[in-house]
Amino acid sequence: VQLLESGGGLVQPGGSLRLSCVVSGYGLMFDRYGMGWIRQAPGKGLEWVSGISGGDTISTYYADSVKGRFTISRDNSKNTVYLQMGTLRAEDTAVYFCAGRPGALPVYFDYWGQGALVTVSS
């Protein structure tokens, strides 16, 4: 299973950005994967940002630090998960990793992408 993030870049404070993560792999049943986004700010540790369940009923989950500003979604026809980021702040600057697991709930992260750098600066 491979994950490939895209959409990172430089954005001004208050701006928006959408990250995409395409998941591929032989025999992949993407619709059954729980997916998440985890970030790492410069010189800091890992911080969970958001998650989305797989299966028949989709649920979304957010860290308090991004609730109301970020939206996670998925398009199972494209094997893709998105993170729409709005009202960006300097403290959102980080490498954003897409991660997932073959189970409905995104509680562990078996597979990871290489990360997308988001820089919020004027």
Next chain:
Amino acid sequence: EIVLTQSPATLSLSPGERATFSCRASQSLSNCLGWYQHKPGQAPRLLIYGASNRATGVPARFSGSGSGTDFTLTISSLEPEDFAVYYCQHCNNWPPITFGQGTRLEIK
């Protein structure tokens, strides 16, 4: 929110030695805890889930133990490729999911 505290912050050991990492939770997690290895510029790697289950492809020198609030990751005999940062992560009573602050394993 559950807080995970890892110790020590840095561990200095030589290849062949045994490494022990500690993760303490602010409340009971049952066994809902994972461990990850992270090398600079790479994606993190899941090592252990459910406190003691090795993820697919993880060598047998890695083992996890513990329950409740105290958990341990042990590397029985360090290989050169094991030097990295190690994080614990809980999945009990979420969201939010939280990670510990990490333990850096460096070559002595």
